[in-house]
Amino acid sequence: MTSRSNAVLATYRFDVVEGLRYLLARAARREPLPRRLSLLAPLRQEGVTYLARGLAATIAYDLRATVCAVELNWWWPSSLPGGPQPGLANVLSGQVRLDEALVGTSDPCLAWLPAGDLDPSQRSPVARSQALEAILTDLSRQFDYLILDIPAIRATSDALPLASLGLAGCLVVSQGGASVGTAQRALDEIAPLPMLGVLMNRMNLKTPRFLLQFIPET
Amino acid sequence: MTRSFVLRLLESFFRHRWLNLLPIVLLSGAGLGYVLLKPREYTTQGLIYVPGTTYLATLTNLTTDPASPWITPAVGTTNEIKELLQTDTFIESIIQKTDLAPKLKGAPVAVKQLIVDVRKDVWATAQGDNQVLVGSLYKNPVVAYQIASATIENYTQWRIDANLAQSASAQTFFTDLVQQYAAEVDTARQALNQYVLEHPAPLTGNRPDIEQIEIDRLKADLDQAQTRYTTALGKEEDARLAAAQTTVNTRQSLYVVDAPTIPDQPATSLKQTALQSSLFVVVGLLLTIVAVVGGAILDRGFLLPLDVTLQLDLPVLATVPDATQRRRRFARQATQVDSVVRSRPALTPVLTAGSPEPEPSRALPAPQLDTNPSQPAEPAV
Numbered sequence: 001m002t003s004r005s006n007a008v009l010a011t012y013r014f015d016v017v018e019g020l021r022y023l024l025a026r027a028a029r030r031e032p033l034p035r036r037l038s039l040l041a042p043l044r045q046e047g048v049t050y051l052a053r054g055l056a057a058t059i060a061y062d063l064r065a066t067v068c069a070v071e072l073n074w075w076w077p078s079s080l081p082g083g084p085q086p087g088l089a090n091v092l093s094g095q096v097r098l099d100e101a102l103v104g105t106s107d108p109c110l111a112w113l114p115a116g117d118l119d120p121s122q123r124s125p126v127a128r129s130q131a132l133e134a135i136l137t138d139l140s141r142q143f144d145y146l147i148l149d150i151p152a153i154r155a156t157s158d159a160l161p162l163a164s165l166g167l168a169g170c171l172v173v174s175q176g177g178a179s180v181g182t183a184q185r186a187l188d189e190i191a192p193l194p195m196l197g198v199l200m201n202r203m204n205l206k207t208p209r210f211l212l213q214f215i216p217e218t
Numbered sequence: 219m220t221r222s223f224v225l226r227l228l229e230s231f232f233r234h235r236w237l238n239l240l241p242i243v244l245l246s247g248a249g250l251g252y253v254l255l256k257p258r259e260y261t262t263q264g265l266i267y268v269p270g271t272t273y274l275a276t277l278t279n280l281t282t283d284p285a286s287p288w289i290t291p292a293v294g295t296t297n298e299i300k301e302l303l304q305t306d307t308f309i310e311s312i313i314q315k316t317d318l319a320p321k322l323k324g325a326p327v328a329v330k331q332l333i334v335d336v337r338k339d340v341w342a343t344a345q346g347d348n349q350v351l352v353g354s355l356y357k358n359p360v361v362a363y364q365i366a367s368a369t370i371e372n373y374t375q376w377r378i379d380a381n382l383a384q385s386a387s388a389q390t391f392f393t394d395l396v397q398q399y400a401a402e403v404d405t406a407r408q409a410l411n412q413y414v415l416e417h418p419a420p421l422t423g424n425r426p427d428i429e430q431i432e433i434d435r436l437k438a439d440l441d442q443a444q445t446r447y448t449t450a451l452g453k454e455e456d457a458r459l460a461a462a463q464t465t466v467n468t469r470q471s472l473y474v475v476d477a478p479t480i481p482d483q484p485a486t487s488l489k490q491t492a493l494q495s496s497l498f499v500v501v502g503l504l505l506t507i508v509a510v511v512g513g514a515i516l517d518r519g520f521l522l523p524l525d526v527t528l529q530l531d532l533p534v535l536a537t538v539p540d541a542t543q544r545r546r547r548f549a550r551q552a553t554q555v556d557s558v559v560r561s562r563p564a565l566t567p568v569l570t571a572g573s574p575e576p577e578p579s580r581a582l583p584a585p586q587l588d589t590n591p592s593q594p595a596e597p598a599v
Contacts, residue, residue, distance in 0.1 A: 012541075013539070013541055015539045016538050016539060016541055019536045019537055019538035019539065020536065020538065021536075022535065022536035022537075023535040023536035026533070026535045026536065027535055047538075050541075051538065170535065171530075171532065173520050173526065174520075175519070175520060175521060175540070176233075176517065176519040176520070176521060177519055177520070178519065178520070179518035179519055180518055180519070180520065180525070180529045180530075181518065183520070183529070183530055184529065184530065187530060187532075195532055196533075196535060197532050197533040197534060197535035198526045198530060198532050198533070198534050198535065199534075199535055199536055199537075199538065200520065200523055200526065200534055200536070200537040200538065201538045202538070202539075202540040202541070203523075203537040203538060203539050203540060204539060204540040205229065205522070206229060206232035206233045206235070207225065207228040207229050207232045208232070211228060212225075215221050215224050215225060215228075216220060216221060216224075
């Protein structure tokens, strides 16, 4: 994925994109894909930001719908090529306009909204503020889909109100990462949010496939 | 649940397969080294028959049985041999009769170690009531044979020596006494002869009474000395006879039924060697199983999509492979991406930020998804 100036923003392998396509297919099997989808994880380093951007790019490329990956993680914001850029935090503070904060890509259907730099004392009020919801509503008018990049649930209590900004959630767990108990507790905390399912990241099954056919089903 | 557990076991093993195989490899190597480096040892055995009593003993009332009435002759003899094997003197006497004898002239520490080694390699066990098995184990088959033979021979000799000790002391006592009594007989005889020479008998008539009394007294002394001498001589003969009886009786009480032979094959057979080396492999296998099962139990993370379904009761929408795998695989798949992307139609120019709102809700057109099912991304679990 490249920027408008052809700078490489991110690279996604084919099999990663294929996994995200499976997600789209299965999530939309019974009802349309929610227009605001929260990607969240029990713990940090599960790959939420990576998958949120990849999912947004996949939707934009495959469905030819406009998508914006909105980063709401002010605690551990991602870095973009070219250094710090104004983001959502700057929009909330009135320093920049929303269209100035959006990062365009070579794909006209896809845009990213970085988190920006938000003072720690302001994060909790902002996570529960009407202003943030208003901005997301504004974004919803501009884009078909919003993919919300939520901080880890077990890392900050503000993840709960941020996750509820989405219409549905998708839990990201990496293979061998968060424990079962941690994931269960995280799900309990965001129980009101409808969950589409789980996205298993960093999957690397070491068991040879030919052995799997010998394992009994029950 | 069974499938989940089995899959977790498999995944736990294959995730660290080389580490998990390490105990098997290491212990197999150790087993191989043990088999190759273990010196070949030869064993030989001799069987002694120990009757309860001997025919000669019944005739002479001699008792050579070391056992008490409550234990069998074999056990009594075995205990004696075991006790003797604990003495350095007995072991040294065994070594003296083997090719190891020159080593007894070495340094005291080396001699001590030699005695310890030989003591460790010789044994005696009771077989039944009257049979004693004496065996030895050594690196050299000839020495093994010599040790077993010397053990039997030295024990037999020890039994004879022990039984002869009292007879020999009695014989020595009576021998000394006989010499003393013989001297007394000679003295008495000389005294009588001297008196008779000095007082010859008168030509006519009888000796005076005083001479006759003296001669009778000297005769009585001679008879008394002669009697003591004869008695002592008989006692000495009895002691000599008892010693001879003891020797024969002891020889009769220890029959070597099967004499030790020089072994022609090592004590450890191919089968035993295979069993010993397989024991190492089995231990390595057990360690691997413990590691795999422990890893599967202690790893509380999600290893398989099935874990998510069972534990969280949520569907697994997709599995995304690890993007940080080896570079070569990445390069191969990047080529695939390139070919797929190039085969796709170009994107239509669409909206930019701030453009009019698109159609609000759009069902996901299925034909646009999974356009390349030839590369499934989800594992079949």
